[in-house]
Amino acid sequence: MAGAVIMIVVLVVVMPVGILMSGAVGAALLGRLLKTDVDAAHEGSELLGVSEANPYAGPAPD
Numbered sequence: 001m002a003g004a005v006i007m008i009v010v011l012v013v014v015m016p017v018g019i020l021m022s023g024a025v026g027a028a029l030l031g032r033l034l035k036t037d038v039d040a041a042h043e044g045s046e047l048l049g050v051s052e053a054n055p056y057a058g059p060a061p062d
């Protein structure tokens with residue numbers, strides 16, 4: 001009986017959480033890899049400065 005309860009907990013709680021967390025880690029790694037590649041490809045572009053700017057700081061002083 002205890003083995004069945006443990007299996008149910010593993011299948012209902014542990015497995016979905018593990019799958020979701022591994023997907024989140026994979027998405028973070030893929031996003032970081034793609035951002036680094038695009039930043040290197042567009043080095044010197046004014047849009048690169050815009051993407052790195054803090055949107056909450058307000059307009060940049062001239």
